[in-house]
Amino acid sequence: MKITVKTGDPAGFSTDLLAIPIGRSGGHDKRAEAKPRVPRPIQALDRGLGGVIRSAVASGDFDARRGEKLLLYPTKGQSHKRVLLLGMGEENDLDAETVRRLAATALSEARDKGAARVAIRAPSPRGLTAAECAAALAEGAVLGAYRFDAYRSKKAEKGKKGREPSAAMLVFDALEKPASVRRSAANAVIVAESQRVARDLSNEPPNSLPPSALARAARRVARETGLTCRVMHKSELEKRGFSALLAVGGGSACPPNLIVLEHRGGGAPAKSRRAAPTLCLVGKGITFDSGGLSLKPAQSMGDMKHDMSGAATVVGALRAVALLDLPLHVVGVIAAAENMPSGSAYRPGDIVRTLSGHTIEITNTDAEGRVVLADALHYAASHWKPEWMVDVATLTGATMVAFGPWVTAALGNDEKLLEALRAAGQATGELTWPMPLLPEHRRAMASTVADLKNSGGRDAGASTAAAFLKDFVGDTRWAHLDIAGSGWTTTRSPYHRGGATGVGVRLLVELLRREVQQNA
Ligand code: BES
Ligand code: MN
Ligand code: ZN
Numbered sequence: 001m002k003i004t005v006k007t008g009d010p011a012g013f014s015t016d017l018l019a020i021p022i023g024r025s026g027g028h029d030k031r032a033e034a035k036p037r038v039p040r041p042i043q044a045l046d047r048g049l050g051g052v053i054r055s056a057v058a059s060g061d062f063d064a065r066r067g068e069k070l071l072l073y074p075t076k077g078q079s080h081k082r083v084l085l086l087g088m089g090e091e092n093d094l095d096a097e098t099v100r101r102l103a104a105t106a107l108s109e110a111r112d113k114g115a116a117r118v119a120i121r122a123p124s125p126r127g128l129t130a131a132e133c134a135a136a137l138a139e140g141a142v143l144g145a146y147r148f149d150a151y152r153s154k155k156a157e158k159g160k161k162g163r164e165p166s167a168a169m170l171v172f173d174a175l176e177k178p179a180s181v182r183r184s185a186a187n188a189v190i191v192a193e194s195q196r197v198a199r200d201l202s203n204e205p206p207n208s209l210p211p212s213a214l215a216r217a218a219r220r221v222a223r224e225t226g227l228t229c230r231v232m233h234k235s236e237l238e239k240r241g242f243s244a245l246l247a248v249g250g251g252s253a254c255p256p257n258l259i260v261l262e263h264r265g266g267g268a269p270a271k272s273r274r275a276a277p278t279l280c281l282v283g284k285g286i287t288f289d290s291g292g293l294s295l296k297p298a299q300s301m302g303d304m305k306h307d308m309s310g311a312a313t314v315v316g317a318l319r320a321v322a323l324l325d326l327p328l329h330v331v332g333v334i335a336a337a338e339n340m341p342s343g344s345a346y347r348p349g350d351i352v353r354t355l356s357g358h359t360i361e362i363t364n365t366d367a368e369g370r371v372v373l374a375d376a377l378h379y380a381a382s383h384w385k386p387e388w389m390v391d392v393a394t395l396t397g398a399t400m401v402a403f404g405p406w407v408t409a410a411l412g413n414d415e416k417l418l419e420a421l422r423a424a425g426q427a428t429g430e431l432t433w434p435m436p437l438l439p440e441h442r443r444a445m446a447s448t449v450a451d452l453k454n455s456g457g458r459d460a461g462a463s464t465a466a467a468f469l470k471d472f473v474g475d476t477r478w479a480h481l482d483i484a485g486s487g488w489t490t491t492r493s494p495y496h497r498g499g500a501t502g503v504g505v506r507l508l509v510e511l512l513r514r515e516v517q518q519n520a
Contacts, residue, residue, distance in 0.1 A: 001107075001145055003138050003189050005182045006119070006169045011045045011079060015169070016115035016159075018080040019106035020053070021123045022064040023091035034090060036064035041173060042121070049083065050076030056085060065089055066098060067494075069105055071113075084109055094125035097429040099136035104144030104494040107168060111145050114161045119169040130177070131184035134170055138185040139506070141168045142192035143495045148203040190323045191509050195502035197221065198309075198316030202488060202500030206288035206305040210254035211336035214285055214308060218259045218315050218334065225322035232258040244354040244375040248368045249337030251292055251345025256337035258376065259285070259311075261318045266327030278329040279515065280386040281318070281508060282376050284369045284393035285311030285336035292365030293341045294348060300397075306500060307369070309487035310392035311336060313504035320509045326516055333380045335372035339365070351450045355379060356472055361447040364455035369395045370465050371454055374472045381476040388417050388477035390511070391469070392504050398461025399435075399482040405489035408432045408503060411466035412479035420511055421479055428506040432481065436460075441467035481507075 010018055020042055027034025036057050038046070046053040052072045056062040062070045066089030074083055086102045088094055103120055110118045120141065122133055145164050149155070156162035175181050201209070201217055209217075215231040222229035234255040237246055242258060249256030266276035286307035290296060296304070311334040318332040346352070350362040352371065356378035360371060373391055380389050399409045410421050410432040418434060425432040441463040444456035452471060456464035466480050486503040495501070 001142065001165055002167050003141060003185060004167065004169050005134055005178065005185050006171045007173065007175050007178065008171070009041060009045065010119060010121060010171055011048055014079040015081070015117045015119045017082040017084055017106070017110045017113065017118045019084040019086055019102070019118070019120040021086045021088045021102050021121060022062070023088040023094065023123065024064045025091045027090065036062065037091065048077040049074035049080065052083060053085065063087065069109065071109065082113065082115060088123060092126060094123060096128055096132060096136040096427070099123060099125060099128070099133055100140035100429055101494040103137040103140030107141045107144035107165060108494065110165045111147065111163065112161060114156065114159050114163050116159055116163070116166045118165045118167065119171050122170055122172045130172060130175055131181045134181045134185040135188035137170045138188035139192040140494070142189055143195060146196050146199060146496060148200065148499055150200070151205070187324060191320045191506055194316040194320035194323070195505040197319055198312040198502035198505050199496070199500040201312035201315060202306050202309040202502065204305070206338070209287050209305070209308070210338060211249065211257045211285065211287055212254060214287055214311060214334070214336045215257045215259050218261055221315055221319050222261055225319050227318055227322045228262045230260045241355050242375045242379070244352050244360065244371045245335050245337060247346040247350065247352045248339055248372050251340040251342040252338035254338050256335070258379070259334040259336055261315065261332035263318060263322045263326070263328070263330045265321070265325055265329065276327050276329045277387045277515070277519065278331065278384055279512065280331045280333060280380040280384055280389035281314045282373065282380050282389055282391035283311035283314035283332065283334045284308070284373055284391070284395065285334045286369060286372065287336060287338045289339045289366070289368065290341060292339045292368060293345050294365040295341055296366060303488065306488040307394050308336065309394050309483055309500060312500065313392045313483070313502065313508065316502060316505040317508040320505065321512060324509070326512055328512060328516060330512065331380070331384050331386065333376050335376035337372055339368045354472070358452070358471055359450040361450035361453040363453045367455040367465070369393050370468045373469055377469060377472040377478070381474050386476060388414065389473070390417070390421070390479045390481060390508065392481045392483055394484040394487050395482045396461045396465050396484055400485035402462065403433065403485045405485050405491050405501070406431070408486045408507070409435045409462050409482040410479055411435050411437045411463065411482070413470060413473065414477040414479065417477050417479045420514060421481070421507070424507050424510040424514060428510045430503055430507040432507065435462050435466070437463055437466050437470065442470070
């Protein structure tokens with residue numbers, strides 16, 4: 001789908017679907033009720049279309065409340081086959097997230113209908129620049145148009161229901177700085193398409209995405225974007241002492257991998273300039289989590305192809321970082337393994353000596369994510385010595401219960417980094433929320449026979465898991481994002497129809513952009 005920024009009157013061109021956001025205004029005075037307000041240029045356009053918009057509003061069928069949508073078929077003027085009215089709610093409350101959702105709803109609807117050429121009239125939210133508005137529209141459009149249909153034999157034909165639109169135009173009345181608005185939209189497309197790459201990986205079924213295929217996918221992305229990619233196979237992992245990763249992957253016929261993606265941005269460090277700081281993103285890449293010998297019940301196992309969503313997010317974020325060419329040195333580290341029960345699987349009772357030298361008593365083979373991350377985090381911290389690192393993982397059912405699909409849990413050892421993640425979440429709509437990380441949580445992970453055990457029981461599951469991870473980060477500034485709830489979902493939203501969300505791509509790219517601004 002091609003996204004373009006256009007200026008002028010939608011009456012001047014034709015589409016298969018024109019989306020028109022409409023807000024409510026006038027409700028701040030207590031006596032007056034807010035009413036849908038049809039902007040003047042749209043009133044003129046509507047007259048040419050036979051007055052369908054006016055009728056929809058006058059009848060009271062369309063209230064312009066946030067999230068509302070109404071599809072209309074103009075009978076006059078052949079320029080727009082369909083007009084989609086989108087409710088924005090109170091005009092003064094309009095923010096970037098609402099704009100993203102508007103565009104997502106528009107493109108999702110357009111795809112359902114098989115509309116090929118789509119236009120969205122840009123709203124003019126008070127708190128956003130035109131460039132920010134264009135970015136939000138572009139992100140929403142690209143994400144809303146997403147479907148995972150790689151395995152459907154019958155592909156939707158051009159102009160037929162389910163086919164992805166070929167063009168989405170973001171239409172502004174006029175623009176003061178069109179070049180910067182276009183750049184902003186183009187960058188947003190890069191980020192949103194990277195999020196789609198993450199979704200594709202996470203949605204891929206586990207029989208077609210063992211660790212080796214995840215590594216191949218990372219390689220392909222690297223080749224396409226100029227990242228470097230190094231994959232450590234079983235023999236090298238053995239030689240280097242990645243025993244925790246090897247233990248978790250031991251039960252599978254598909255051996256584990258450590259995948260390292262690297263973006264060297266900012267060119268060679270000039271004398272006058274500080275070298276670009278090194279930052280690490282670490283992803284949990286369990287391509288399928290059966291629970292291992294501590295086997296999951298069938299009900300909980302069905303969605304465990306998504307247990308590599310953290311890894312998918314890291315691949316997506318690195319892709320965006322490379323294409324945006326951020327002046328940073330960013331290293332993505334992915335611990336890929338399949339957690340399966342078999343004669344060679346690791347067992348409850350096993351004691352594993354990790355890469356860091358710390359020993360782990362395995363009390364539950366289903367708490368495998370933290371075990372592979374133990375090696376990945378230690379490797380990232382000790383080998384790359386980053387300024388900070390963030391890991392992303394579908395780590396605990398406890399987070400899913402606490403936050404549902406709507407929020408990502410953030411824990412760590414550095415308040416500044418956590419605050420930056422909160423702010424980046426606010427800006428991108430990928431919200432993060434803190435959970436406590438206390439000495440008590442670490443105490444719950446104490447083992448009687450090893451340095452720590454891998455399962456601390458039911459209480460405070462998200463926090464005890466993070467307390468476990470903390471043992472492996474040394475004194476590196478670190479944050480842990482638990483996306484068990486937000487990474488995939490069965491709930492529909494304007495952005496997706498369930499399945500993988502690709503959450504974390506926008507968030508991490510925004511975090512890195514803020515890092516660039518700080519270093520400037
Ligand atoms: N991958 C799961 C966590 C998960 C659960 C992600 C549901 C998404 C949805 C993880 O490996 C796991 O099994 N965690 C256990 C840990 C427990 C055994 C200490 C959990 O949360 O139940
Ligand atoms: Mn598990
Ligand atoms: Zn898992």
